[in-house]
Amino acid sequence: MPDISNIDAMRHSLAHIMATAIKHKWPEAKFGVGPAIDNGFYYDIDLGDITISEDDFPAIETEMKKVIEADYPFEKMTMPIDEAIAWAKENNQPYKEELLNDLKRAGTTLAKDLNPDELGTIGGDKAEVDNVSFYKNGDFIDLCKGPHVVSTAKVGAFKLTKVAGAYWRGNNKNPQMQRLYGVAFAEDAELTDYLQKQEEALKRDHRKLGQELDLFVFSDMVGSGLPMFTPRGTILREELAKFSNSLRERYGFQKVWIPHMTKQQLYEVSGHWAKFGDELFLVKSQETSDQFVLKPMNCPHHTRIYASQPRSYRDLPIRYLETTTIYRDEKTGELNGLSRVRSATQDDSHAFCREDQIENEINNLMSAADELYQTVGMSLRVRLSYRDETDAYLGSKELWESAQKQLKNAVIANKLEYFEQEGEAAFYGPKIDFMVTDAIGREHQVATVQLDFVMPERFNLEYIDQDGAKQRPVMIHCALLGSIERFLAVYIEHTAGRFPVWLAPEQIRILTVNQESATIDFAKKVEVDAKELGLRVYTDNDNESIGKKIRSAELAKVPYIIVLGNKEIESQEVTPRIRKDMAVVDVPITVRIGDFLKTVANESKSRVLKTSL
């Protein structure tokens, strides 16, 4: 049985075995780096004009199995670095040669200049600079630090998964190599298990569910990265935004409204034009000579509202809130469903406050965030991102230190799980990043609260203090959901489309047993009663079997299904069918129709995750 703790060595050895197979098939192959990674391994390969596709995988895997069955020992050899360079030259391995030359040049400072993948491949310990190590398995020799398994038969279960382009040494100025990925585990069962989990994740894919549940669409005519939301999807967006807003309105935030474009000048002042100019959508006026831009963020606009009149220290904090769409011209290759789009809607807010008010403001926002993520049923932890000792930051050091302390106090006061990281702050201020873990264990960054010392400066924002002197306010940016699109991408996959009642586009589906007018009239009345309570309800009158109508309601993941027929007309009671994830008990319960509707309406209003029925 293979040694489980040795899994990295197994994966790394598989990278070598894959390289061996490639070399057998294409002797002219030039190799880059081939490390072990989470769940597997990869190797970067340059085959000149030859492209490997997934169709080649069976042949490569067969060749790999031959190497594995031959059970060649992995033999370690060391040689002086100059000899190694000569070897690389002789064997026409320019990438290895480049790494070795860097290694020689960098000497003892090596660790800083090479990334870990490269270190793993070439043998990067300071002590080994003079003598680098090679590993030999059968007829294949590779520059490598190791470690490896004893012999090629000891590598466990593997599968080649995909081929991708990857820039040499991760730099897009460098040529692109072909990266072959594989997954590998010590035991066959683990590999099978992993592949099954991948399939599970695929079933939850928000792009797939978005189509199946009729939530959002894309159109070639509108363009890539520009999602449009159907009536159902729009309910999700609006309920989420409404909730996010209400959590802040409680703390004195007021709604504002800004147009979605502006003159270029606004971003020249804010500094975004110089820094992010190539991500801005430009809009040309046919009437004037002004250059317009679609807004890629909202803060500069909001400063204009703040600055529209003189502010007293008594007025602060001034808090603006707006759910509004921003536009960024993302590179096409980076777009992805709802998680990376060109039009994103932020539940954005900006508080303008005094330095001594930071803690209280952050406290409020943390409390709002905590409530929001508890309500949607996702566990939250936060990262406090501080400055480091370099001078890459704007604003006085005292201000930073005071602000960082206030951030931390607010996080502790809210009993949030947190960790601190120096050097992760933005140049304009420290921040708090929100990370949530979804139902299948993946962590996503959803939103940030950021302190900003720079924008008030650039826009010359001020207030008058008690001595009549002009002072600079601090700006606090916050989006609790982040972008609604991105949040939905995470949330759809978290819930697998089974939304809680308050978010469900359709909360109750009424199924009629037959098409007799008594039944239809009764269903109509129940529907009207439900709508009066503010419920989202749909009646399925189709001339289909009740089984089929239940099936289609279940597939639509409607929280409550009620069947209406003569029995219900007589008893005025229903036995609601409750979506499995919401039910607390397993037995069906019969309730009076009016009580049922009231209960659901209450659950919707109080945003519960489970039903009390």
Add this chain to the structure above:
RNA sequence: GCCACCUUAGCUCAGUUGGUUAGAGCGUUAGUUUUGUAAACUAAAUGUCGUCGGUUCGAAUCCGACAGGUGGCUCCA
């Protein structure tokens, strides 16, 4: 933006080495049935085979460009 792959009905997908009027299931529509907690029966309609151009006697099929998508790389205020 870069590399690889993909694009056939509303959806999921077949379509043999280029060869007549391009198929299936689900969905939709119509009729029959009047249904009791996860799929009733019968019939019908539906396609610029992503777009444009090329090769060919002939293109869904081969080639090119463009658009859109997928997986990576690079990026993400």
